[in-house]
Amino acid sequence: MFIAQVIAQPNFLYQSCLKNGNYTSNSTYKANLNQLLSSLSSNTEIDYGFYNSSYCQNPDKVYAIGLCRGDVKPDVCRSCLNNATNLLPLLCPNQKEAIGWYDYCMLRYSFRNIFGIKENPSFYLSNTNNISANIVDQFNQDLRTLLDSQRNRAAAGGSLRKFAVGNATAPNFQTLYALMQCTPDLSQQDCNDCLVGSMGDIPQCCNGKQGGRVVGPSCNLRFELYLFYDSTADTVIQPSPSSPPLVPPVSPSPPSTNSPAAKGKESNKSLTVIIIVVPIVAFVVLIISICIYLRVRKPREKPESDEAVDEITSAEALQYNFGTIRVATDDFSDANKLGQGGFGAVYKGKLSNGQIIAVKRLSRDSGQGEQEFKNEILLVANLQHRNLVRLLGFCLERTERLLIYEFVPNKSLDRFIFDPIKSVYLNWEKRYKIIEGIARGLLYLHEDSRLRIIHRDLKTNNILLDSNMNPKIADFGLAKLFALDQSEDNTNRIVGTFGYMAPEYAMHGQFSVKSDIFSFGVLVLEIISGKKNSCFRHGEKIEDLLSYAWKNWREGKALNLVDSTLKAGSTNEIMRCIHIGLLCVQENVADRPTMSSIVLMLNSYSLTLPIPLQPAFFMHSNIESDPSSQWEYDPKRTDSDQSKGSLV
Structure with a gap:
């Protein structure tokens, strides 16, 4: 079954850090929690996916539950729980009670007894x-x-x-x-x-x-409306060893008058009938299934579910018919044009079933081969996270190359954050949610997906907002694939948006996960201030956003940075985000935090943040163009560099 190909790669879904008590780093509770989590799934005699245990005595007793989805195999179950025991305490640092959900398992621990107690969905x-x-x-x-x-x-x-x-x-x-x-x-x-x-x-x-x-x-x-579980798994209800076996209800029948011998003959007769009938029924069902499959199989128009976690193993499964997309976009009419980027125009489309899509019509001079294009499509399509825009498919016909994405109705963040009228709709609560969502999306790209991906063009234009103003990272046109143990790379072709580019990349072509961290820091400061990271007049001075933020931070006036449209908000939360933003844009690569550290900083106020050092000021650059514009510097461009590890 295809489910077996992905069942060993469970996606992390969500965590709930319940604020019912904290523990300190050197406390007995933490030691007990570590001991319990390390031993939770070690019982190899358990093969039914439910682990419940407690450790030590009150007041530092810890209770834990591990539950795997009923169709996963024991080794996959234990692997999922082991991942959860490592990740959950990091996501909920110092919290005595927390719950983490993966696709195939759940981990829960608490200082109170949680066994046999029904609690509401989250x-x-x-x-x-x-x-x-x-x-x-x-x-x-x-x-x-x-x-x-x-x-x-x-x-x-x-x-x-x-x-x-x-x-x-x-x-x-x-x-x-x-x-x-x-x-x-x-x-x-x-x-x-x-x-x-x-x-x-x-x-x-x-x-x-x-x-x-x-x-x-x-x-x-x-x-x-698709098969998302392993249909071959044993779903027979298992009774408790201490309880009488569960028997399915049967209709009342008159008492039997057959003798034991007669019963034996009847039993043999029934067995014979079963042996004959079952294969026939199975064969008929198989034939019918094949016929239905062949009947309904056709070029796909309807996108797969956004929540599908089944690995797509064939690019052809993602391919759309060009005529279908041309009709959906009204022949790529200007009325349906959503925007124009460095790699092509984006159009709104509507399929015949009512599904709204976004279609990116790529420029025709990429020089990329057909198979390479398909391979990269396949990689991007298997990136599935709530804070990434989902690639639904593609179209490849002659010189036409189209990317079909989920449609995100509120367009990009820059249309709100830099607009004096629309910005009032983004109160601090919404802005903080956007910052958190971008951080989680980047954490997935850098550390949690099966690939390590550097986005390289993170900016407000590439953060789309759904109907609930949740952020989705978009546009992987400049992204680079890294091996999981690879930390950095360099290029002679420096492409991107200057106001967001890390200095080591802009000046020397060196990029790493810390390049995206720098861009994230710029984003955070832009979201807080409502100002672009470009030159603006402040009183008699012309400054860029980073130098303005740093100067006010040094003078103890960091709140001067806050957007004037923010009428209310948590001052401590805003100050912490300014602090995190400045940590991200430090000039020295080694001084910038990782995305996992940033997620922890955003979720834990007990975590002490390091003191930021001076950021890289773009005013010191000799580039005189608008720092927010997209540019390309290519002194020694080579064919190998052009195709190396890029994503569509």
Whole structure:
């Protein structure tokens, strides 16, 4: 099954750092927590994916639960939990209670007893693709029926596993898949109630969507119009060893009058019938499945789910028909043009099923081969994170090269942050959420994805905002692939946007993850100030943003940097973000923090930040053009450098 190819690469989804108590770095609680987490999944006799344990005695006792999705194999389960035990304490430093969710496992620990206690769901994820309006009611009815049946099966499970998967026919001959699971320490009633509550949240998170998840500490559910779980996994409900075996209900029947011998003959007869019938039924089902597949297989127009985590192994699975895209964009009309970048124009499009897309029509002089183009498309399409714009597919026809992305309705951050009217819609809470989201997207690119990717063109124009003003990093036209153990590289072709470029890259062509850190720092200071990192007049002086920020920081007047449209906000939070921004734009590469450190800084106020050193001032550069403009410096360009590790 294709699911086996990706099941060993679980994506981190979300963490909840519950503010119910802190511990210090040298405390007994921390030592107990480390001991418990290191031993949580070490019991190799457990192969059903549920680990619950506690360590030591009150007042420093620690409780922990590890739960894997019911269809994953034991080694994958333990690998996922081991990743979680390393990551969660970093994401929730000094918090006595925290929960982390991956695609295939959940880790939870606390200072209080959490065993056998039902607690409410924490967050939702929804598929970005919509159900056609004329079938929503029927879809919801089919979904409810499917979830009800799987809820009963999951709740009826024993103390080893409460898990169920299944599928049903949805409108337009589609197949609807669903998964439901509880922590098996819950009672049947508590599991049932938890899943009922989760189902009640579907209208709020996923109404009219092709898929969604409701995920919590005690139970979770997911549904999609594609197969997202391992259908070969054993989903038989496992009873508790101390409980009588669970038997499925049967209809009453009259008492049997057969003798033992007669029963034996009848049993043999039944066995014979089963042996004959089962292969025939299986064969018929296989033939029908093949026929349906061949019937519905055609050039894909409908994008896959934004929440799909199944690895795409063939570029052809992403290829669109050029005629389809031309119709969707009204032949690339000016009315549908969203913008123009250094690598081509972007158009809004609408597919025949109502799906809104963004189409980037690449310039025709890239010189890149067809297979190389497809390979790079495949790499980018497998980058899946809520804070990255999702590449849905591509079109390659003669000289035409099109990239099809999810459509992000609020366009780019610069249209808000630098607009005196629109900027008032971005209060501090929204700006802080944008900063956090960009940081998480970069952390995924630098450390959490299977590839190490340097974006190289991080700027406000390339941060798109969805309908809820959540940020999504876009435009990988200049991105570079690194090996996982590679730290830096250099190039003779220096391309990018000068106001955001790290000095070592702008002057010497050296780039690394710290180059993106520098750009992130510029972004943070721009988001706080509402000013571009370019020359602006302040009183009698003309300054760039970094020198202005540094001067006010040194003089103890950092709040002078804050956008005047911000009427209210957490002063401590704003000051901390200014501090982080200045740490990121330090001239010395080694002095800049990593993205994992930045995420910790944004989420933990108990973490002491180092004192920033002087940033790189662009006023000292001899480049006289607008620092925010895109430019290219290419004194020794070579063919090998042009194609080395770039992403579309």
